[in-house]
Amino acid sequence: MTEAVEFDVVVLGAGPTGENVADRLRAAGLSTAVVESxxxxxxxxxxxxxxxxxxxxxxxxxxxxxxLPGLSESAxxxxxxxxxxxxxxxxxxxxxxxxxxSWLDSxxxxxxxxxxxxxxxxxxxxxxxxxxxxxxxxxxxxxVCTGSRAVLPDLPGLRGARPWTSREATSAHTAPGRLAIVxxxxxxxxxxxxWQALGSRVTLLVRGDGLLPRMEPFVGEYIADALTEAGVHxxxxxxxxxxxxxxxxxxxxxVLDDGDRVEADEVLFATGRAPRTEDLGLETVGLQPGxxxxxxxxxxxxxxxxxxxxGDVNHRxxxxxxxxxxxxxxAAAIVARAQHVPxxxxxxxxxxxxxxxxxxxxxxxxxxxxxxxxxxxxSEAQSAGHRVRAVDHDLASVAGASLYADGYKGRARMIVDLxxxxxxxxxxxxxxxxxxxxxxxIAVVGEVPIERLWxxxxxxxxxxxxxxxxxxxxxx
Numbered sequence: 001m002t003e004a005v006e007f008d009v010v011v012l013g014a015g016p017t018g019e020n021v022a023d024r025l026r027a028a029g030l031s032t033a034v035v036e037s038x039x040x041x042x043x044x045x046x047x048x049x050x051x052x053x054x055x056x057x058x059x060x061x062x063x064x065x066x067x068l069p070g071l072s073e074s075a076x077x078x079x080x081x082x083x084x085x086x087x088x089x090x091x092x093x094x095x096x097x098x099x100x101x102s103w104l105d106s107x108x109x110x111x112x113x114x115x116x117x118x119x120x121x122x123x124x125x126x127x128x129x130x131x132x133x134x135x136x137x138x139x140x141x142x143x144v145c146t147g148s149r150a151v152l153p154d155l156p157g158l159r160g161a162r163p164w165t166s167r168e169a170t171s172a173h174t175a176p177g178r179l180a181i182v183x184x185x186x187x188x189x190x191x192x193x194x195w196q197a198l199g200s201r202v203t204l205l206v207r208g209d210g211l212l213p214r215m216e217p218f219v220g221e222y223i224a225d226a227l228t229e230a231g232v233h234x235x236x237x238x239x240x241x242x243x244x245x246x247x248x249x250x251x252x253x254x255v256l257d258d259g260d261r262v263e264a265d266e267v268l269f270a271t272g273r274a275p276r277t278e279d280l281g282l283e284t285v286g287l288q289p290g291x292x293x294x295x296x297x298x299x300x301x302x303x304x305x306x307x308x309x310x311g312d313v314n315h316r317x318x319x320x321x322x323x324x325x326x327x328x329x330x331a332a333a334i335v336a337r338a339q340h341v342p343x344x345x346x347x348x349x350x351x352x353x354x355x356x357x358x359x360x361x362x363x364x365x366x367x368x369x370x371x372x373x374x375x376x377x378x379s380e381a382q383s384a385g386h387r388v389r390a391v392d393h394d395l396a397s398v399a400g401a402s403l404y405a406d407g408y409k410g411r412a413r414m415i416v417d418l419x420x421x422x423x424x425x426x427x428x429x430x431x432x433x434x435x436x437x438x439x440x441x442i443a444v445v446g447e448v449p450i451e452r453l454w455x456x457x458x459x460x461x462x463x464x465x466x467x468x469x470x471x472x473x474x475x476x
Contacts, residue, residue, distance in 0.1 A: 008139045009025050010136045012035050014111065016042055020323075022034050024327065024332065034111050035136070036111065044320040054084075055088050059194055088170075121285060121306065124136040139338075144277070144313050148273040148313070150273060150274075151274045155242055172266075178263070180268070184211040188211075189204075191268060204233070205240065206236045211224050215427060218411055222411065223367050252267050273318055275312065277313055295308070316354070330354075388415050391415075398466050400465055412426075436464055
């Protein structure tokens with residue numbers, strides 16, 4: 001069966017980014033088709049944010065309890081791995097998307113199941129189930145929201161060794177006895193935290209000399225110390241040269257560049273992401289298949305009047321919340337252009353400009369301790385030519401932190417633009433600091449002057465009192 005239909009906008013991908021684009025377009029009255037080849041809800045709902053944090057939450061709660069007299073003894077027992085995995089399964093909706101489909105239907109968008117590909121300007125063909133074939137034409141725009149996928153390095157023996165990627169790491173139904181993790185980024189450190197606590201003996205192999213290299217250096221140091229204390233075998237400045245797994249059901253051996261061999265029951269490669277654009281028909285509109293989509297601040301693809309790349313595919317900030325933010329910006333821009341409303345494309349922080357992608361990307365790493373940052377690090381600010389000062393404070397000296405847990409360890413840093421007297425970035429590391437981040441994000445996005453921040457009084461005794469201590473240190 002072949003069906004040809006015209007919509008105002010066609011959205012490729014029904015993850016959080018695509019869902020939010022569609023929702024905003026429908027709220028503005030534009031007819032919208034959404035094409036999805038897997039589960040509605042995307043990577044975040046089934047293989048990333050939700051299942052990974054469901055795995056990590058009991059780990060962090062137990063870690064906090066272990067630091068409190070009155071709870072520490074009862075929290076000493078191992079986690080109930082089966083119960084943790086069952087709760088994870090519930091948060092992943094048992095890998096069924098009925099609820100997400102119902103929500104998408106409620107917006108008025110029309111869902112097409114199947115593989116969607118561009119077939120020239122404003123034209124999408126969809127090969128659906130049971131031989132269905134649809135030809136969708138967009139009056140105004142096509143938004144590519146297909147996200148990213150894990151990348152496996154080109155190593156001898158790796159493809160036949162059945163390695164885990166982030167998908168297998170967040171959806172596994174048993175804890176391997178021995179788990180090797182390759183990569184010291186967010187996925188690597190979060191999954192090391194989770195599976196070590198769930199009963200695996202974890203070896204973490206990192207090519208560089210520290211963890212989380214995109215954050216302030218002290219963050220990786222705190223997390224490395226904590227992982228080691230928890231029992232993770234951390235090795236830095238090593239690379240995997242080849243992988244051996246002669247028996248598909250047996251152990252896997254990693255041969256390192258220094259000749260050492262690491263044996264494990266499973267291996268997770270957390271070594272980067274690539275855009276899911278390899279089979280989207282980009283060549284039919286003059287773009288390179290498999291490439292990231294370069295876009296302007298309204299998320300419109302460079303050189304195009306109708307094609308948008310929103311979320312991971314544009315490589316601006318590979319985070320679910322940032323993709324949803326871009327979705328709001330891109331949808332507003334699509335609607336404005338469809339209604340012939342002038343856009344403030346050069347106006348930072350305007351309704352059609354994703355300025356936060358450059359200046360205020362927030363991120364939380366759910367390890368023990370947590371790490372949270374927004375905006376620029378010290379090195380990034382200096383490289384950008386800003387005249388800055390880094391102000392640090394020991395979180396353990398804040399009253400709220402000492403109440404939060406005995407033996408609390410943590411650190412806070414703010415980066416002050418000395419010329420403008422505003423914050424360019426803030427970083428926290430310590431138990432529970434993820435909930436501090438939004439106040440920092442508001443300060444950075446709002447470009448709140450230091451003198452005005454002095455009047456934002458933190459409640460006592462909370463960990464957020466660190467704001468007062470940072471400002472006191474800056475003022476001297």
